Amino acid sequence: MAARSNAAVSGSAAAAISGMAGAPTASAARATAQLANLFHLVPRLDLSVELDRDRADEVLAEAAKSALNAIATWWWSNRDIPRDHVVALTADLLWRGLRELTEIGKDQA
Secondary structure (H helix, E strand, O other), X not given: OHHHHHHHHHHHHHHHHHHOXXXXXXXXXXXXXHHHXXXXXXXXXXXXXXXXXXXXXXXXHHHHHHHHHHHHHHHHOOOOOOHHHHHHHHHHHHHHHHHHHEHHHHHHO
16 A cells, blocks of 8 residues: 555655646645545554544645645756656655654554
8 A cells, every 4th residue: 555655645746846836726725635635545644633534634735735835846946856856755755754654654664
């Protein structure tokens, strides 16, 4: 499942880098929903606070979206770095950083 999740996030990162920065509200809401759906695929989250699962998925999606937007904005000024490198680094940041929150990460540690 980890490989499938990483591939899905890489696709999401590519979409974000291609055009999420400065997106209209409807597009931003769709991006949040899509990312929340990806988080929902994770069987269990080990959060430091108790929070309804749907709300947890949503807040993590918002945080991931903000990171994606920041990286996309940064990349516009650093176009010498190939897009596939930026996508891979973004996936590294999000999934390696989120590994501790997921049951999947704890199984691999």
